[in-house]
Amino acid sequence: MFIRIENASGLPITRQVIDQITSHIAGATLRPGDRLPSVRQLARQLAVNQNTILRVYERLTEQGLLERIHGSGTFVATGAARKTRSPVNLMKQDIERLADKAVQLGVRKADLQNRISQAYTRAKQKHTAAKKRGA
Protein backbone atom coordinates (compact mmCIF):
# COMPACT_ATOMS: atom_id res chain seq x y z
CA MET A 1 0.00 0.00 0.00
CA PHE A 2 1.70 3.18 -1.17
CA ILE A 3 0.96 6.33 0.64
CA ARG A 4 2.79 9.53 0.28
CA ILE A 5 2.61 12.55 2.53
CA GLU A 6 3.25 15.90 0.98
CA ASN A 7 3.94 18.64 3.43
CA ALA A 8 3.53 21.38 0.87
CA SER A 9 -0.02 20.34 0.08
CA GLY A 10 -1.44 22.21 3.02
CA LEU A 11 -3.68 19.29 3.88
CA PRO A 12 -3.50 17.80 7.35
CA ILE A 13 -1.63 14.51 7.45
CA THR A 14 -4.68 12.61 8.66
CA ARG A 15 -6.68 13.88 5.74
CA GLN A 16 -4.00 12.89 3.25
CA VAL A 17 -3.73 9.37 4.62
CA ILE A 18 -7.49 8.90 4.87
CA ASP A 19 -7.96 10.02 1.27
CA GLN A 20 -5.27 7.72 -0.01
CA ILE A 21 -6.49 4.66 1.85
CA THR A 22 -9.98 5.42 0.60
CA SER A 23 -8.63 5.59 -2.95
CA HIS A 24 -6.93 2.24 -2.49
CA ILE A 25 -10.21 0.72 -1.41
CA ALA A 26 -12.29 2.38 -4.13
CA GLY A 27 -9.69 1.35 -6.71
CA ALA A 28 -9.54 -2.18 -5.34
CA THR A 29 -5.86 -2.06 -4.59
CA LEU A 30 -7.06 -2.91 -1.14
CA ARG A 31 -9.81 -5.53 -1.04
CA PRO A 32 -12.09 -6.75 1.72
CA GLY A 33 -10.16 -8.89 4.13
CA ASP A 34 -6.79 -7.37 3.24
CA ARG A 35 -4.76 -6.60 6.27
CA LEU A 36 -3.44 -3.09 6.70
CA PRO A 37 -0.06 -2.37 8.19
CA SER A 38 -0.14 -2.04 11.95
CA VAL A 39 -0.50 1.44 13.36
CA ARG A 40 3.08 1.26 14.50
CA GLN A 41 4.38 0.12 11.13
CA LEU A 42 2.56 2.70 9.08
CA ALA A 43 3.54 5.41 11.51
CA ARG A 44 7.17 4.47 11.18
CA GLN A 45 6.94 4.20 7.40
CA LEU A 46 5.42 7.66 7.05
CA ALA A 47 7.53 9.10 9.84
CA VAL A 48 4.58 10.41 11.79
CA ASN A 49 3.32 9.85 15.27
CA GLN A 50 1.37 6.68 16.01
CA ASN A 51 -1.55 8.64 17.34
CA THR A 52 -1.95 10.26 13.97
CA ILE A 53 -2.33 6.88 12.28
CA LEU A 54 -4.51 5.65 15.10
CA ARG A 55 -6.89 8.49 14.42
CA VAL A 56 -6.88 7.66 10.70
CA TYR A 57 -7.82 4.05 11.37
CA GLU A 58 -10.46 5.14 13.85
CA ARG A 59 -12.17 7.41 11.37
CA LEU A 60 -12.04 4.90 8.56
CA THR A 61 -13.48 2.31 10.91
CA GLU A 62 -16.32 4.69 11.79
CA GLN A 63 -17.01 5.07 8.09
CA GLY A 64 -17.25 1.30 7.78
CA LEU A 65 -14.23 1.02 5.50
CA LEU A 66 -12.00 -0.74 7.99
CA GLU A 67 -12.52 -3.30 10.69
CA ARG A 68 -10.25 -3.52 13.68
CA ILE A 69 -9.95 -6.92 15.23
CA HIS A 70 -8.51 -6.75 18.67
CA GLY A 71 -5.22 -8.60 18.94
CA SER A 72 -5.26 -9.45 15.30
CA GLY A 73 -5.01 -6.26 13.28
CA THR A 74 -6.87 -3.89 11.00
CA PHE A 75 -8.60 -5.16 7.87
CA VAL A 76 -10.55 -3.82 4.96
CA ALA A 77 -14.19 -4.32 5.86
CA THR A 78 -16.56 -6.49 3.85
CA GLY A 79 -18.30 -4.33 1.29
CA ALA A 80 -15.95 -1.44 1.95
CA ALA A 81 -15.76 -0.37 -1.69
CA ARG A 82 -19.55 0.09 -1.79
CA LYS A 83 -19.27 2.56 1.06
CA THR A 84 -16.90 4.86 -0.81
CA ARG A 85 -18.12 7.13 -3.52
CA SER A 86 -17.39 5.92 -7.03
CA PRO A 87 -13.90 6.49 -8.41
CA VAL A 88 -15.09 9.25 -10.67
CA ASN A 89 -16.98 10.94 -7.91
CA LEU A 90 -13.96 10.80 -5.68
CA MET A 91 -12.08 12.81 -8.26
CA LYS A 92 -14.81 15.22 -9.22
CA GLN A 93 -13.84 18.12 -7.01
CA ASP A 94 -10.14 17.69 -7.64
CA ILE A 95 -10.79 17.89 -11.34
CA GLU A 96 -12.96 20.93 -11.01
CA ARG A 97 -10.44 22.71 -8.81
CA LEU A 98 -7.65 21.91 -11.22
CA ALA A 99 -9.60 23.18 -14.23
CA ASP A 100 -10.52 26.38 -12.39
CA LYS A 101 -6.91 26.97 -11.49
CA ALA A 102 -5.71 26.31 -15.02
CA VAL A 103 -8.15 28.82 -16.47
CA GLN A 104 -7.26 31.31 -13.77
CA LEU A 105 -3.60 30.94 -14.60
CA GLY A 106 -4.22 31.22 -18.33
CA VAL A 107 -2.94 27.72 -19.03
CA ARG A 108 -4.42 26.49 -22.29
CA LYS A 109 -6.51 23.37 -22.46
CA ALA A 110 -4.12 21.51 -24.76
CA ASP A 111 -1.21 22.25 -22.44
CA LEU A 112 -3.15 21.07 -19.46
CA GLN A 113 -4.15 17.87 -21.24
CA ASN A 114 -0.57 17.21 -22.22
CA ARG A 115 0.73 17.64 -18.74
CA ILE A 116 -1.92 15.39 -17.34
CA SER A 117 -1.28 12.75 -19.94
CA GLN A 118 2.37 12.68 -19.05
CA ALA A 119 1.73 12.63 -15.35
CA TYR A 120 -0.74 9.80 -15.80
CA THR A 121 1.78 7.72 -17.66
CA ARG A 122 4.41 8.28 -14.99
CA ALA A 123 1.92 7.44 -12.26
CA LYS A 124 0.95 4.26 -14.07
CA GLN A 125 4.55 3.18 -14.28
CA LYS A 126 5.19 3.81 -10.62
CA HIS A 127 2.03 1.94 -9.79
CA THR A 128 2.97 -1.07 -11.85
CA ALA A 129 6.48 -1.14 -10.47
CA ALA A 130 5.15 -0.91 -6.93
CA LYS A 131 2.76 -3.76 -7.51
CA LYS A 132 5.57 -5.94 -8.76
CA ARG A 133 7.69 -5.23 -5.73
CA GLY A 134 4.74 -5.91 -3.52
CA ALA A 135 4.06 -9.27 -5.26
Place this chain on the structure above:
Amino acid sequence: MFIRIENASGLPITRQVIDQITSHIAGATLRPGDRLPSVRQLARQLAVNQNTILRVYERLTEQGLLERIHGSGTFVATGAARKTRSPVNLMKQDIERLADKAVQLGVRKADLQNRISQAYTRAKQKHTAAKKRGA
Protein backbone atom coordinates in the same frame (compact mmCIF):
# COMPACT_ATOMS: atom_id res chain seq x y z
CA MET B 1 -11.37 39.21 -8.45
CA PHE B 2 -13.15 35.92 -8.05
CA ILE B 3 -12.32 33.76 -5.13
CA ARG B 4 -14.23 30.78 -3.94
CA ILE B 5 -13.89 29.02 -0.62
CA GLU B 6 -14.70 25.35 -0.54
CA ASN B 7 -15.31 23.95 2.87
CA ALA B 8 -14.93 20.36 1.79
CA SER B 9 -11.44 20.90 0.42
CA GLY B 10 -9.78 20.28 3.74
CA LEU B 11 -7.55 23.28 3.21
CA PRO B 12 -7.59 26.14 5.70
CA ILE B 13 -9.43 29.19 4.42
CA THR B 14 -6.28 31.32 4.51
CA ARG B 15 -4.47 28.83 2.33
CA GLN B 16 -7.28 28.70 -0.19
CA VAL B 17 -7.44 32.46 -0.52
CA ILE B 18 -3.66 32.82 -0.67
CA ASP B 19 -3.46 30.25 -3.44
CA GLN B 20 -6.18 31.88 -5.45
CA ILE B 21 -4.78 35.38 -5.17
CA THR B 22 -1.41 33.98 -6.15
CA SER B 23 -3.02 32.42 -9.21
CA HIS B 24 -4.62 35.72 -10.11
CA ILE B 25 -1.23 37.38 -9.97
CA ALA B 26 0.60 34.63 -11.86
CA GLY B 27 -2.17 34.60 -14.46
CA ALA B 28 -2.12 38.40 -14.72
CA THR B 29 -5.75 38.83 -13.75
CA LEU B 30 -4.23 40.98 -11.08
CA ARG B 31 -1.41 43.24 -12.20
CA PRO B 32 1.12 45.36 -10.33
CA GLY B 33 -0.51 48.45 -8.92
CA ASP B 34 -3.99 46.95 -8.93
CA ARG B 35 -5.85 47.59 -5.75
CA LEU B 36 -7.25 44.62 -3.90
CA PRO B 37 -10.56 44.78 -2.11
CA SER B 38 -10.14 46.14 1.39
CA VAL B 39 -9.77 43.66 4.21
CA ARG B 40 -13.32 44.34 5.32
CA GLN B 41 -14.75 44.12 1.82
CA LEU B 42 -13.17 40.80 0.98
CA ALA B 43 -14.05 39.43 4.39
CA ARG B 44 -17.68 40.35 3.82
CA GLN B 45 -17.67 38.98 0.28
CA LEU B 46 -16.30 35.62 1.38
CA ALA B 47 -18.27 35.62 4.60
CA VAL B 48 -15.22 35.13 6.74
CA ASN B 49 -13.68 37.09 9.55
CA GLN B 50 -11.62 40.21 8.89
CA ASN B 51 -8.69 38.78 10.74
CA THR B 52 -8.60 35.87 8.36
CA ILE B 53 -8.22 38.16 5.36
CA LEU B 54 -5.79 40.34 7.25
CA ARG B 55 -3.59 37.28 7.74
CA VAL B 56 -3.88 36.43 4.05
CA TYR B 57 -2.75 39.90 3.03
CA GLU B 58 -0.02 39.82 5.64
CA ARG B 59 1.46 36.61 4.30
CA LEU B 60 1.24 37.65 0.70
CA THR B 61 2.95 40.89 1.64
CA GLU B 62 5.79 38.96 3.25
CA GLN B 63 6.14 37.02 0.05
CA GLY B 64 6.48 40.28 -1.81
CA LEU B 65 3.28 39.82 -3.80
CA LEU B 66 1.30 42.58 -2.14
CA GLU B 67 2.00 45.94 -0.65
CA ARG B 68 -0.08 47.35 2.15
CA ILE B 69 -0.27 51.09 2.53
CA HIS B 70 -1.60 52.09 5.89
CA GLY B 71 -4.80 54.06 5.64
CA SER B 72 -4.83 53.71 1.92
CA GLY B 73 -5.24 50.10 0.84
CA THR B 74 -3.61 46.93 -0.39
CA PHE B 75 -2.03 46.71 -3.82
CA VAL B 76 -0.30 44.20 -6.05
CA ALA B 77 3.42 44.82 -5.62
CA THR B 78 5.70 45.81 -8.46
CA GLY B 79 7.20 42.71 -9.98
CA ALA B 80 4.80 40.48 -8.09
CA ALA B 81 4.36 38.04 -10.95
CA ARG B 82 8.09 37.41 -11.04
CA LYS B 83 7.92 36.29 -7.43
CA THR B 84 5.35 33.59 -8.07
CA ARG B 85 6.27 30.34 -9.70
CA SER B 86 5.27 30.06 -13.35
CA PRO B 87 1.68 29.06 -14.09
CA VAL B 88 2.74 25.58 -15.11
CA ASN B 89 4.86 25.14 -12.03
CA LEU B 90 2.03 26.30 -9.83
CA MET B 91 -0.05 23.42 -11.18
CA LYS B 92 2.63 20.77 -11.25
CA GLN B 93 1.91 19.16 -7.93
CA ASP B 94 -1.83 19.35 -8.36
CA ILE B 95 -1.50 17.57 -11.67
CA GLU B 96 0.76 14.94 -10.24
CA ARG B 97 -1.54 14.32 -7.30
CA LEU B 98 -4.53 14.05 -9.59
CA ALA B 99 -2.81 11.59 -11.91
CA ASP B 100 -1.65 9.47 -8.97
CA LYS B 101 -5.16 9.39 -7.61
CA ALA B 102 -6.66 8.48 -10.96
CA VAL B 103 -4.29 5.57 -11.40
CA GLN B 104 -4.91 4.52 -7.84
CA LEU B 105 -8.62 4.53 -8.45
CA GLY B 106 -8.29 2.66 -11.72
CA VAL B 107 -9.73 5.53 -13.72
CA ARG B 108 -8.59 5.21 -17.32
CA LYS B 109 -6.60 7.93 -18.99
CA ALA B 110 -9.22 8.66 -21.63
CA ASP B 111 -11.91 9.04 -18.97
CA LEU B 112 -9.72 11.37 -16.97
CA GLN B 113 -8.95 13.45 -20.03
CA ASN B 114 -12.62 13.70 -20.89
CA ARG B 115 -13.61 14.84 -17.45
CA ILE B 116 -10.89 17.41 -17.42
CA SER B 117 -11.81 18.69 -20.82
CA GLN B 118 -15.38 19.21 -19.73
CA ALA B 119 -14.39 20.83 -16.47
CA TYR B 120 -12.01 23.14 -18.31
CA THR B 121 -14.73 24.26 -20.66
CA ARG B 122 -17.10 24.97 -17.77
CA ALA B 123 -14.40 26.85 -15.92
CA LYS B 124 -13.62 28.91 -18.99
CA GLN B 125 -17.27 29.87 -19.35
CA LYS B 126 -17.56 30.90 -15.72
CA HIS B 127 -14.38 32.88 -16.07
CA THR B 128 -15.56 34.70 -19.16
CA ALA B 129 -18.94 35.44 -17.64
CA ALA B 130 -17.29 36.75 -14.50
CA LYS B 131 -15.02 39.01 -16.50
CA LYS B 132 -17.98 40.44 -18.35
CA ARG B 133 -19.79 41.18 -15.13
CA GLY B 134 -16.65 42.81 -13.85
CA ALA B 135 -16.43 44.99 -16.98
Place this chain on the structure above:
Amino acid sequence: MFIRIENASGLPITRQVIDQITSHIAGATLRPGDRLPSVRQLARQLAVNQNTILRVYERLTEQGLLERIHGSGTFVATGAARKTRSPVNLMKQDIERLADKAVQLGVRKADLQNRISQAYTRAKQKHTAAKKRGA
Protein backbone atom coordinates in the same frame (compact mmCIF):
# COMPACT_ATOMS: atom_id res chain seq x y z
CA MET C 1 14.02 33.75 29.73
CA PHE C 2 13.16 37.13 31.15
CA ILE C 3 10.89 39.37 29.22
CA ARG C 4 9.24 42.48 30.41
CA ILE C 5 6.38 44.34 28.81
CA GLU C 6 6.21 48.03 29.38
CA ASN C 7 2.91 49.61 28.64
CA ALA C 8 4.25 53.13 28.56
CA SER C 9 6.79 52.36 25.88
CA GLY C 10 4.37 52.99 23.04
CA LEU C 11 5.57 49.87 21.27
CA PRO C 12 3.08 47.12 20.46
CA ILE C 13 3.40 44.12 22.74
CA THR C 14 4.40 41.85 19.88
CA ARG C 15 7.23 44.16 18.95
CA GLN C 16 8.50 44.35 22.51
CA VAL C 17 8.54 40.59 22.90
CA ILE C 18 10.10 40.04 19.47
CA ASP C 19 12.87 42.50 20.26
CA GLN C 20 13.61 40.92 23.59
CA ILE C 21 13.70 37.37 22.30
CA THR C 22 15.96 38.58 19.50
CA SER C 23 18.25 40.10 22.11
CA HIS C 24 18.31 36.85 24.03
CA ILE C 25 19.37 35.03 20.90
CA ALA C 26 21.94 37.63 19.85
CA GLY C 27 23.31 37.69 23.40
CA ALA C 28 23.37 33.88 23.55
CA THR C 29 21.09 33.68 26.56
CA LEU C 30 19.07 31.54 24.19
CA ARG C 31 21.07 29.11 22.09
CA PRO C 32 20.18 26.94 19.11
CA GLY C 33 18.10 23.99 20.16
CA ASP C 34 16.89 25.66 23.35
CA ARG C 35 13.22 25.23 23.89
CA LEU C 36 11.14 28.33 24.40
CA PRO C 37 8.22 28.41 26.78
CA SER C 38 5.07 27.15 25.12
CA VAL C 39 2.73 29.70 23.64
CA ARG C 40 0.33 29.22 26.52
CA GLN C 41 3.04 29.40 29.15
CA LEU C 42 4.59 32.60 27.90
CA ALA C 43 1.16 34.14 27.39
CA ARG C 44 0.27 33.37 30.99
CA GLN C 45 3.62 34.61 32.27
CA LEU C 46 3.29 37.94 30.48
CA ALA C 47 -0.44 38.16 31.06
CA VAL C 48 -1.24 38.58 27.40
CA ASN C 49 -3.35 36.64 24.99
CA GLN C 50 -2.12 33.41 23.44
CA ASN C 51 -2.64 34.75 19.97
CA THR C 52 -0.26 37.57 20.70
CA ILE C 53 2.53 35.16 21.58
CA LEU C 54 1.59 32.92 18.67
CA ARG C 55 2.12 35.89 16.36
CA VAL C 56 5.47 36.63 18.00
CA TYR C 57 6.66 33.06 17.46
CA GLU C 58 5.28 33.08 13.93
CA ARG C 59 7.23 36.19 12.97
CA LEU C 60 10.43 35.03 14.58
CA THR C 61 10.04 31.74 12.73
CA GLU C 62 9.72 33.59 9.42
CA GLN C 63 12.92 35.40 10.27
CA GLY C 64 14.60 32.07 10.77
CA LEU C 65 15.25 32.61 14.45
CA LEU C 66 12.83 30.02 15.76
CA GLU C 67 11.56 26.66 14.65
CA ARG C 68 8.10 25.45 15.56
CA ILE C 69 7.50 21.75 15.74
CA HIS C 70 3.84 20.96 15.73
CA GLY C 71 2.78 19.14 18.85
CA SER C 72 6.21 19.37 20.26
CA GLY C 73 7.23 22.93 20.93
CA THR C 74 9.14 25.97 19.78
CA PHE C 75 12.93 25.99 19.61
CA VAL C 76 15.77 28.34 18.76
CA ALA C 77 16.74 27.55 15.19
CA THR C 78 20.17 26.34 14.18
CA GLY C 79 22.30 29.32 13.25
CA ALA C 80 19.76 31.71 14.70
CA ALA C 81 22.38 34.06 16.13
CA ARG C 82 23.90 34.53 12.68
CA LYS C 83 20.56 35.77 11.44
CA THR C 84 20.33 38.57 13.99
CA ARG C 85 22.35 41.70 13.66
CA SER C 86 25.34 41.89 15.96
CA PRO C 87 24.73 43.02 19.54
CA VAL C 88 26.27 46.39 18.87
CA ASN C 89 24.25 46.86 15.72
CA LEU C 90 21.07 45.93 17.52
CA MET C 91 21.69 48.84 19.88
CA LYS C 92 22.93 51.36 17.37
CA GLN C 93 19.67 53.13 16.71
CA ASP C 94 18.62 53.09 20.34
CA ILE C 95 21.90 54.72 21.25
CA GLU C 96 21.58 57.32 18.56
CA ARG C 97 18.01 58.13 19.53
CA LEU C 98 19.01 58.45 23.16
CA ALA C 99 21.94 60.73 22.40
CA ASP C 100 19.79 62.93 20.16
CA LYS C 101 17.20 63.21 22.87
CA ALA C 102 19.76 64.04 25.50
CA VAL C 103 21.22 66.82 23.43
CA GLN C 104 17.77 68.04 22.58
CA LEU C 105 16.91 68.18 26.26
CA GLY C 106 20.14 69.89 27.17
CA VAL C 107 21.30 67.03 29.34
CA ARG C 108 25.07 67.13 29.65
CA LYS C 109 27.23 64.27 28.53
CA ALA C 110 28.62 63.54 31.96
CA ASP C 111 25.12 63.41 33.44
CA LEU C 112 24.00 61.07 30.73
CA GLN C 113 26.98 58.81 31.25
CA ASN C 114 26.35 58.70 34.96
CA ARG C 115 22.73 57.75 34.59
CA ILE C 116 23.59 55.04 32.12
CA SER C 117 26.33 53.70 34.30
CA GLN C 118 23.93 53.39 37.21
CA ALA C 119 21.22 51.83 35.07
CA TYR C 120 23.70 49.35 33.64
CA THR C 121 24.77 48.27 37.09
CA ARG C 122 21.18 47.79 38.19
CA ALA C 123 20.39 45.86 35.03
CA LYS C 124 23.41 43.66 35.56
CA GLN C 125 22.30 42.85 39.08
CA LYS C 126 18.79 41.97 38.00
CA HIS C 127 20.23 39.85 35.24
CA THR C 128 22.54 37.96 37.56
CA ALA C 129 19.80 37.43 40.11
CA ALA C 130 17.47 36.18 37.41
CA LYS C 131 20.08 33.74 36.15
CA LYS C 132 20.57 32.38 39.65
CA ARG C 133 16.85 31.86 40.11
CA GLY C 134 16.79 30.11 36.76
CA ALA C 135 19.64 27.78 37.79
Place this chain on the structure above:
Amino acid sequence: MFIRIENASGLPITRQVIDQITSHIAGATLRPGDRLPSVRQLARQLAVNQNTILRVYERLTEQGLLERIHGSGTFVATGAARKTRSPVNLMKQDIERLADKAVQLGVRKADLQNRISQAYTRAKQKHTAAKKRGA
Protein backbone atom coordinates in the same frame (compact mmCIF):
# COMPACT_ATOMS: atom_id res chain seq x y z
CA MET D 1 12.60 72.61 14.85
CA PHE D 2 14.18 69.34 13.87
CA ILE D 3 12.05 66.28 13.94
CA ARG D 4 12.92 62.96 12.49
CA ILE D 5 10.61 60.06 11.87
CA GLU D 6 12.11 56.62 11.96
CA ASN D 7 9.99 53.93 10.46
CA ALA D 8 12.04 51.12 11.88
CA SER D 9 11.46 52.31 15.42
CA GLY D 10 8.09 50.60 15.67
CA LEU D 11 6.61 53.66 17.32
CA PRO D 12 3.55 55.29 15.79
CA ILE D 13 4.34 58.49 13.94
CA THR D 14 2.15 60.57 16.24
CA ARG D 15 4.04 59.29 19.24
CA GLN D 16 7.39 60.06 17.69
CA VAL D 17 6.43 63.62 16.82
CA ILE D 18 4.79 64.28 20.18
CA ASP D 19 7.87 63.04 22.02
CA GLN D 20 10.21 65.15 19.98
CA ILE D 21 8.20 68.33 20.31
CA THR D 22 7.97 67.67 24.03
CA SER D 23 11.75 67.33 24.15
CA HIS D 24 12.16 70.59 22.32
CA ILE D 25 9.98 72.30 24.87
CA ALA D 26 11.60 70.64 27.89
CA GLY D 27 15.04 71.43 26.46
CA ALA D 28 14.03 75.02 25.72
CA THR D 29 14.75 74.77 22.02
CA LEU D 30 11.16 75.81 21.80
CA ARG D 31 10.17 78.53 24.22
CA PRO D 32 6.82 79.95 25.23
CA GLY D 33 5.43 82.08 22.46
CA ASP D 34 7.46 80.39 19.74
CA ARG D 35 5.40 79.63 16.73
CA LEU D 36 5.30 76.09 15.42
CA PRO D 37 5.18 75.30 11.75
CA SER D 38 1.66 75.11 10.40
CA VAL D 39 0.02 71.70 10.28
CA ARG D 40 0.34 71.75 6.53
CA GLN D 41 4.01 72.71 6.59
CA LEU D 42 5.06 70.15 9.13
CA ALA D 43 3.04 67.46 7.36
CA ARG D 44 4.80 68.25 4.10
CA GLN D 45 8.20 68.38 5.76
CA LEU D 46 7.75 64.98 7.39
CA ALA D 47 5.91 63.54 4.41
CA VAL D 48 2.91 62.47 6.43
CA ASN D 49 -0.76 63.22 6.25
CA GLN D 50 -2.01 66.51 7.67
CA ASN D 51 -4.45 64.74 9.92
CA THR D 52 -1.58 63.02 11.62
CA ILE D 53 0.01 66.33 12.54
CA LEU D 54 -3.34 67.78 13.43
CA ARG D 55 -3.77 65.03 15.98
CA VAL D 56 -0.29 65.70 17.36
CA TYR D 57 -1.06 69.38 17.89
CA GLU D 58 -4.42 68.52 19.40
CA ARG D 59 -2.90 66.24 21.99
CA LEU D 60 -0.12 68.62 22.88
CA THR D 61 -2.70 71.36 23.24
CA GLU D 62 -4.72 69.15 25.59
CA GLN D 63 -1.57 68.66 27.64
CA GLY D 64 -1.18 72.39 27.87
CA LEU D 65 2.09 72.47 25.96
CA LEU D 66 0.72 74.23 22.90
CA GLU D 67 -1.83 76.89 22.29
CA ARG D 68 -3.71 77.15 19.04
CA ILE D 69 -4.83 80.58 18.08
CA HIS D 70 -7.46 80.51 15.43
CA GLY D 71 -6.36 82.22 12.23
CA SER D 72 -2.97 82.90 13.66
CA GLY D 73 -1.17 79.61 14.28
CA THR D 74 0.09 77.24 16.93
CA PHE D 75 2.39 78.46 19.69
CA VAL D 76 4.26 77.10 22.64
CA ALA D 77 2.05 77.81 25.65
CA THR D 78 3.12 79.99 28.52
CA GLY D 79 4.68 77.80 31.19
CA ALA D 80 4.82 74.83 28.84
CA ALA D 81 8.20 73.62 30.10
CA ARG D 82 6.82 73.35 33.62
CA LYS D 83 4.17 70.97 32.35
CA THR D 84 6.67 68.50 30.97
CA ARG D 85 8.60 66.18 33.18
CA SER D 86 12.18 67.24 33.82
CA PRO D 87 14.74 66.46 31.15
CA VAL D 88 16.25 63.67 33.19
CA ASN D 89 12.87 62.18 33.92
CA LEU D 90 11.96 62.26 30.27
CA MET D 91 14.96 60.05 29.57
CA LYS D 92 14.69 57.75 32.53
CA GLN D 93 12.85 54.91 30.87
CA ASP D 94 14.86 55.14 27.68
CA ILE D 95 18.03 54.84 29.71
CA GLU D 96 16.74 51.92 31.68
CA ARG D 97 15.57 50.11 28.56
CA LEU D 98 18.91 50.69 26.87
CA ALA D 99 20.85 49.39 29.85
CA ASP D 100 18.64 46.32 30.09
CA LYS D 101 19.15 45.60 26.43
CA ALA D 102 22.90 46.05 26.65
CA VAL D 103 23.17 43.61 29.53
CA GLN D 104 20.88 41.21 27.74
CA LEU D 105 23.07 41.38 24.66
CA GLY D 106 26.23 40.95 26.65
CA VAL D 107 27.58 44.37 25.68
CA ARG D 108 30.10 45.54 28.24
CA LYS D 109 29.63 48.75 30.17
CA ALA D 110 32.76 50.39 28.78
CA ASP D 111 31.68 49.61 25.23
CA LEU D 112 28.25 51.01 25.86
CA GLN D 113 29.71 54.17 27.38
CA ASN D 114 32.02 54.64 24.43
CA ARG D 115 29.27 54.28 21.91
CA ILE D 116 27.08 56.71 23.77
CA SER D 117 29.87 59.20 24.09
CA GLN D 118 30.46 59.13 20.37
CA ALA D 119 26.77 59.36 19.57
CA TYR D 120 26.41 62.28 21.96
CA THR D 121 29.21 64.16 20.28
CA ARG D 122 27.73 63.59 16.85
CA ALA D 123 24.29 64.65 18.09
CA LYS D 124 25.76 67.80 19.60
CA GLN D 125 27.40 68.72 16.33
CA LYS D 126 24.22 68.20 14.35
CA HIS D 127 22.36 70.24 16.91
CA THR D 128 24.79 73.12 16.75
CA ALA D 129 24.84 73.10 12.99
CA ALA D 130 21.06 73.07 12.85
CA LYS D 131 20.84 76.00 15.25
CA LYS D 132 23.20 78.00 13.08
CA ARG D 133 21.17 77.30 9.98
CA GLY D 134 18.04 78.23 11.87
CA ALA D 135 19.59 81.51 13.08
Place this chain on the structure above:
DNA sequence: GTGGTCTAGACCACT
Protein backbone atom coordinates in the same frame (compact mmCIF):
# COMPACT_ATOMS: atom_id res chain seq x y z
C1' DG E 1 -12.53 54.32 5.09
C1' DT E 2 -8.10 51.47 5.30
C1' DG E 3 -4.81 48.76 7.66
C1' DG E 4 -3.23 46.85 12.53
C1' DT E 5 -3.13 45.17 17.40
C1' DC E 6 -5.16 42.76 20.94
C1' DT E 7 -8.47 39.92 23.63
C1' DA E 8 -11.48 35.97 24.63
C1' DG E 9 -12.74 31.85 23.40
C1' DA E 10 -13.95 27.69 20.45
C1' DC E 11 -12.20 23.97 18.09
C1' DC E 12 -8.63 21.32 15.37
C1' DA E 13 -4.12 18.75 14.36
C1' DC E 14 0.15 16.53 15.94
C1' DT E 15 3.18 14.31 19.75
Place this chain on the structure above:
DNA sequence: GTGGTCTAGACCACT
Protein backbone atom coordinates in the same frame (compact mmCIF):
# COMPACT_ATOMS: atom_id res chain seq x y z
C1' DG F 1 0.34 19.25 26.20
C1' DT F 2 1.97 21.87 21.91
C1' DG F 3 1.15 24.52 17.91
C1' DG F 4 -2.65 26.48 14.55
C1' DT F 5 -7.03 28.33 12.52
C1' DC F 6 -10.94 30.96 12.97
C1' DT F 7 -14.53 34.05 14.89
C1' DA F 8 -16.40 38.19 17.15
C1' DG F 9 -15.53 42.32 18.65
C1' DA F 10 -13.03 46.44 20.77
C1' DC F 11 -10.01 49.96 19.91
C1' DC F 12 -6.03 52.34 17.56
C1' DA F 13 -3.25 54.65 13.69
C1' DC F 14 -2.97 56.71 9.07
C1' DT F 15 -5.22 58.86 4.76
